[in-house]
Amino acid sequence: MTYRRGVGGLGRAALPSMTLLRELTDQIVLDTVFERAPITRAEIAQATGISKPTVSEAVRRLEGAGLLLPAGAQTGRQGRVGTYYKVAADAGFVLAVALDSTEVRLTAADLFGTPFHETAAPPAGSGRPEDAAEQLRTMVREALARGGDARGPLLAVGLSLANPVDPETSAVVALPETPHPAGLFRPRSALAGVTDAPLLVENDINLAALAERWHGAAREAASCAYVHIGAGMGMGLVIGDELVRGARGMAGEIGYLGGSPGRAGDRHGFARAVAEGFATAGEPGPGGAAAVEAARTILDRAAGGDAAARAVVAREGRTIGEAVAAVCAVVDPELVLLGGPIGAHPALLEPVRDTVADLAPLPPHVRTGTLAEHASLQGALTQAIHRARTDLWSRANS
Template sequence: MNERAVFAEIFKLGKVSRPELAQATGLSKPTISMALADLERARLVRPIGLRTGNAGRAALLYEIRPQAGWVLAVDVGREFVRLALADLVGDIAARRDEHRKGGETPGELVAWLAGLARELVDEAGVDLADITLTVFGTPGIHDKETCSLQLAPNLPGWGRPGAIELLAGVAGEAPYLVENDVDLAAVGEGAYGLGQGMAHFALVWIGTGIGMGIVIDGKLYRGYQGAAGEISYMPVGEGDPLVNRGRGMLESVASADGVVALATRLGMRGVTSAKDVFDAARAGDDVARQVVAAEADHIAHALAGVIAVLDPEMVVLGGGIGAQAGDLLIGPVADGLRDLVALRVPMIRASTLGTEAVLLGAMAVGLTKARDLVFERAVAQAPPG
């Protein structure tokens, strides 16, 4: 227990001295010294020199040994896959961003990811066997009873029972986790973005799809079936039958395809993406501005329901539309909410993490769990007595 407490504090504080650890943990200095000696023998921490410049004796500093564990983070998106290999302190040793061709079978996608994983470990100078944990961020909901992905139309074939088990082939013998991509984006926002230090916030992802990650009391909230935040199915807007195709009502009108469909119906020509619409609105196009106003109205009505239930301190807009069109949407959304919510409108912000949010969330989850895994392995391998 003492070693775990000391290990956790070094993880939290970074470079730290024995007196600082004693103050942070409440343990005596002799106990700290014994715990550090054990952790150093287990190759989990290392001394890194003296802190100088202060009066009195220079303090010996310790830090987590970066190579004590490795985390592979994987973001499987609609258009891209992104992979990063990081050491136990979170420094990225190798990275790949690759465009998906789309339509891959589960076996083909896993084989591709496995090849990219091998490239990463080769670049980092480690082996697949050195990976402590792999975290996959995917669309949809991981059904643990059937080992399948539900509500993930962009990953054909992954709804079959047992499909998730194929991911074991990506990184050798390393254990792995599968998390919803928007949930991971919320974790990333809390660890590295606007949600740092905030106990209650929601990240609303608006792009090719729509979803929400919820943080309550500083922890990710998943719900009973892991489906908390599936706001694409909120009954907002009239629904677009041309876009719907199994999507929820909100997603059919407020996703990227919904924006393009509305712009086309209103007479805009040559529109192939939501970005085209937002760029035209910035340039003063009247029809594009009507589309933006409709999008802001849909988002405001959806957020009114979210705010009434969750009462967040902040709502972060992420995704290709939420983050990149925040300059056009945040003002109208906040104005609309003032007429829709009972109390004060929470802060509405555009994510600063962009396309990195899911990968960073996977990294944050992986580092926390990998810390526990390497500690437990070290304890299991320690000689008795």
């Protein structure tokens, strides 16, 4: 809070300037049109509690900036006829990209989240950073061409990566022990000269947690821990609408909670042990995507009643549940969601939930996420839309 010095010392808080009040009004009005269009000025005033004259001035500014357009006259009522308003079709669009070790996916969408262009491809080359950069440039250029002049400018790009991201610099943090070691990839450098739209770079599991909070199973939860189990293992923690990233973007890297038996120095051993633990008892399992497929085969067999597979799932569910219980003892989330190609399997939910109930001080609800493999891309898209909408109203006041 800002104070001004008055007679006798510290005075009352300084009142907001008229410019700030006008900008806040414009943002509220624009957000309301996004949520409820088509809508009249009188309906905006009723929904927001802002006076009708003030709403009319805000609509005039936003219309003059090319952000709002008339959408027809209100009919079927007595009295003064109102005009409906909507967001201009050429106000702009956003891109969302999800890049991991098995696939690169891109979605281009309008500011309501409706896609108009989607594409997916295996990672180019042999996973080298320069190959990833060229593939990203190519896909973004194609999306820009699909957007064209009719949709207006590209306003934001959301990028999901399977590595931690430094919250201060948005630099990708290299973690060679994980299944996704391409830590030298620099997204901002890759898109330099292609677009100057804001680039929002975030870890894929963090984005999946946000997507579940905004659109999925955690919409009603005040706090949520999203636990991803696949070729790697990690967690996204959301308190309210705030993502907990940590000082260097490493919060939630629960794959480092312990090492694998007999593998001294294997710092990412817990995540690998979970994936490989679904292999035949007593034999080393495969790594990476092969470990995921082996785990899903065991889970499918367990769901079908196979006794040996059920024993493996019970054992691995106990191991995962112990890690979740440790997280609960530290952060006490209201809800824990299981996700990822292994974590989202229905057969895993019960043993994890039972273990958490046994061990956690006050057990949270444990459920399976609802957005499946599209959670990270959905999170990147929503984050880009939020940024684009926030930036839009400033154009009316520039």
